Amino acid sequence: MVEKKxxxxxxxxxxxxxxxxxxxxxxxxxxxxxxxxxxxxVVLPIIDYVDPYASILSRDNxxxxxxxxxxxxxxxxxxxxxxxxxxxxxxxxxxxxxxPLRIFYRGDVIRCDAxxxxxxxxxxxxxxxxxxxxxxxxxxxxxxLAVKIARxxxxxxxxxxxxxxxxxxxxxDERRAVATRRALTPSDIARRLTPEIAARLESxxxxxDPSTFALHLDDLDEDTGYYTGIRFRLFGPDSRKAIAQGGxxxxxxxxxxxxxxxxxxxxxxxxxx
Amino acid sequence: MRIAIxxxxxxxxxxxxxxxxxxxxxxxxxxRTRRLVFQRGDIEWIFVKDCDVPVYxxxxxxxxxxxxxxxxxxxxxxxxxxxxxxxxxxxxxxxxAPGAPPLTNVATKYPRxxxxxxxxxGVRAEVIPLGGSVELSAVLNLTSHVIxxxxxxxxxxxxxxxxxxxxxxxxxxxxxxxxxFRTETTRVRELIARIENALEAKNATAVSRIA
Numbered sequence: 001m002v003e004k005k006x007x008x009x010x011x012x013x014x015x016x017x018x019x020x021x022x023x024x025x026x027x028x029x030x031x032x033x034x035x036x037x038x039x040x041x042v043v044l045p046i047i048d049y050v051d052p053y054a055s056i057l058s059r060d061n062x063x064x065x066x067x068x069x070x071x072x073x074x075x076x077x078x079x080x081x082x083x084x085x086x087x088x089x090x091x092x093x094x095x096x097x098x099x100p101l102r103i104f105y106r107g108d109v110i111r112c113d114a115x116x117x118x119x120x121x122x123x124x125x126x127x128x129x130x131x132x133x134x135x136x137x138x139x140x141x142x143x144x145l146a147v148k149i150a151r152x153x154x155x156x157x158x159x160x161x162x163x164x165x166x167x168x169x170x171x172x173d174e175r176r177a178v179a180t181r182r183a184l185t186p187s188d189i190a191r192r193l194t195p196e197i198a199a200r201l202e203s204x205x206x207x208x209d210p211s212t213f214a215l216h217l218d219d220l221d222e223d224t225g226y227y228t229g230i231r232f233r234l235f236g237p238d239s240r241k242a243i244a245q246g247g248x249x250x251x252x253x254x255x256x257x258x259x260x261x262x263x264x265x266x267x268x269x270x271x272x273x
Numbered sequence: 274m275r276i277a278i279x280x281x282x283x284x285x286x287x288x289x290x291x292x293x294x295x296x297x298x299x300x301x302x303x304x305r306t307r308r309l310v311f312q313r314g315d316i317e318w319i320f321v322k323d324c325d326v327p328v329y330x331x332x333x334x335x336x337x338x339x340x341x342x343x344x345x346x347x348x349x350x351x352x353x354x355x356x357x358x359x360x361x362x363x364x365x366x367x368x369x370a371p372g373a374p375p376l377t378n379v380a381t382k383y384p385r386x387x388x389x390x391x392x393x394x395g396v397r398a399e400v401i402p403l404g405g406s407v408e409l410s411a412v413l414n415l416t417s418h419v420i421x422x423x424x425x426x427x428x429x430x431x432x433x434x435x436x437x438x439x440x441x442x443x444x445x446x447x448x449x450x451x452x453x454f455r456t457e458t459t460r461v462r463e464l465i466a467r468i469e470n471a472l473e474a475k476n477a478t479a480v481s482r483i484a
Contacts, residue, residue, distance in 0.1 A: 160455040182355045182454075182465075219455060233455060240333025240452045 011121030091256035099132025129264030161232035179222035277338035279323035336453035380410035
């Protein structure tokens with residue numbers, strides 16, 4: 001019985017003095033870089049109703065959060081993804097004349113899919129968003145900023161990206177086939193691109209440093225979630241784990257009442273170790 | 274690059290395939306030792322229990338592996354499965370106890386697949402996870418049914434069990450971690466091409482033998 005009291009639930013642990021000091025140093029460097037780049041911080045609640053997010057989060061996604069019924073009988077979730085929460089917080093008071101907005105946030109997210117090896121349930125994340133700018137420049141700014149942050153931590157980042165809107169050009173079966181079997185090659189997909197998407201990808205590629213950024217046309221998730229455009233993952237030199245990820249999600253703000261384009265990224269700080 | 278080879282049923286054919294694809298696989302003598310990791314050139318070969326291959330690959334502990342679809346589905350493994358291999362195929366089947374009693378509970382090594390399949394069919398039955406020798410639970414009437422792999426059907430015949438339904442056609446696949454694909458794209462694509470070519474060459478020889 002003593003053993004049970006000693007250990008923590010799978011995937012969570014305290015940070016003791018040294019680790020906390022280390023975490024704080026990382027955090028303050030992050031904050032400095034983001035503030036220098038013109039981003040301002042918002043603080044978000046740790047729990048929120050489940051209902052407002054129903055149309056944004058896929059079933060699998062909302063299942064990965066801890067949910068419970070509060071005293072009033074409402075279904076409430078512990079936050080597991082910042083992006084939709086930022087939109088819900090900002091959208092009602094969004095002043096269109098003030099756009100674009102540069103916002104950042106930090107804090108823990110908690111997920112309940114921790115039976116998987118090496119996955120923490122409690123993750124400390126810092127993320128940034130550029131709201132109200134649908135341009136390619138915004139995509140490029142967000143991606144370059146993520147790389148710049150990694151560089152500040154001595155990480156020579158490699159970024160793999162694609163455009164989620166490609167998914168709409170494929171049939172459901174093709175999409176599933178690409179996500180699980182790699183049934184279509186990058187050149188198969190290149191032939192299917194609309195001129196518009198092809199031109200967009202070319203301009204983005206031209207603006208990015210080719211030694212850091214690689215376009216993988218066949219890198220499509222089966223469930224693209226709320227992403228609508230660029231989707232990217234940032235890797236360190238020897239890592240098999242993405243240390244940051246992000247992309248463009250232009251529909252999220254609209255679901256909370258004010259249409260606004262948005263692109264951003266999230267670093268999971270534990271993965272910087 | 275680290276490659277996970279499943280121990281047991283698929284091991285020998287898997288190593289043959291990699292050898293045919295021009296990879297320097299660990300020699301047989303080495304495999305009989307207790308070593309688990311073999312460095313050959315720039316490839317590290319690891320030998321893990323077949324059901325663990327998807328776990329290693331999905332979490333990046335190995336870049337590439339070979340795993341049966343049964344294990345891939347059971348672990349809800351998100352790794353890519355670019356090549357289906359032509360050996361070790363079998364079926365995951367619903368098997369009834371002698372006398373085919375009504376379906377009330379199912380013993381299986383694949384609780385996740387079993388629950389999904391029963392749910393899809395709108396069948397209410399309890400799933401009882403077991404570690405092995407699953408047929409025994411039907412033979413001893415612990416459960417009305419089992420869901421298990423059937424290769425030759427010999428066990429089923431000997432114990433007078435009844436094959437009732439195919440849950441899934443199972444084949445081993447070459448699996449590749451998504452992040453390995455993202456960060457080791459060139460080497461991984463080359464590996465896929467070499468494995469595909471080795472399979473094609475094998476089939477071509479088989480065809481010319483028949484002809």
